[in-house]
Amino acid sequence: MLSKKTKYGLKALTYLAAQKDKQPVQIAEISKKENISQKFLESILLSLRKTGILGSKKGKGGGYYLIKEPKEILMTDVMRILEGPIALVPCVSLNFYEKCEDCPDEKTCSVNKLMLKVRDANLAVYRNNTLADLVST
């Protein structure tokens, strides 16, 4: 199941991408328009800023804005920041690889075998989609 964090994050990013100008948008505005708890949204936008997806401006007229063009923002990056590893088990993860402690041999492990295919399929989707693809035209 997709976490609300990811859901909210995607909606917020899409909202920012749909802006005509590149003026900062206040958290309160996004939270209101997209039905998201403001405080929760704060932490989500913060993590997107710290990982280089968003920029922020303080003071009057401040808010959050996209650093790059929507079509330059890959879903692989967004999903890894918001949802964590794309792989469903650590032993098939590209960026967060870990050996399973209970599994004697990855080569013959059926879970590993299936999840490798699942990872590749998901990766293909996330690599072929950018934030621009999520904005309704």
Add this chain to the structure above:
Amino acid sequence: MLSKKTKYGLKALTYLAAQKDKQPVQIAEISKKENISQKFLESILLSLRKTGILGSKKGKGGGYYLIKEPKEILMTDVMRILEGPIALVPCVSLNFYEKCEDCPDEKTCSVNKLMLKVRDANLAVYRNNTLADLVST
């Protein structure tokens, strides 16, 4: 993240599929060989039996066995039983559809848009893989 329930279930099914004869295999044997808590495994195998994947035999010489040939057992069915809906959000689920309460319009929802593609990609994998594909040769 894949639940341990699914992980254990897949390993148990693979273990059964790898049997030469079709004699029932005891829970204790699978639990020992695959490093799975026996009680937890009991409940997993039970749900697989109730959904028509496994058969069971009681008494001496009893245990669990596959009802169909491994290549007839689709991963779509197995995953739905063990892990639940394949879709990451209910609004794109084929078998468990539900409207999102916080989303005004699915047609313009960016989350819906992305998750639809993710669902299709995952579905393709699960439809093209059977239990036979998980057994190491």
Add this chain to the structure above:
DNA sequence: AATTACCCTATCTATTTAATAGAGTAAACA
């Protein structure tokens, strides 16, 4: 009839998710 192994219910703990509160800090503008 006794054994074996499935079957069911209930409980418990740890972890994670989601939401909330409150205080602090930095930048913009008058």
Add this chain to the structure above:
DNA sequence: TGTTTACTCTATTAAATAGATAGGGTAATT
């Protein structure tokens, strides 16, 4: 320069879920 505005951080809490465990009950073989 000071006030406003809005971002930033820490901590707390409630709810849900996962995972594991215990113990007893029941049905089918031999």
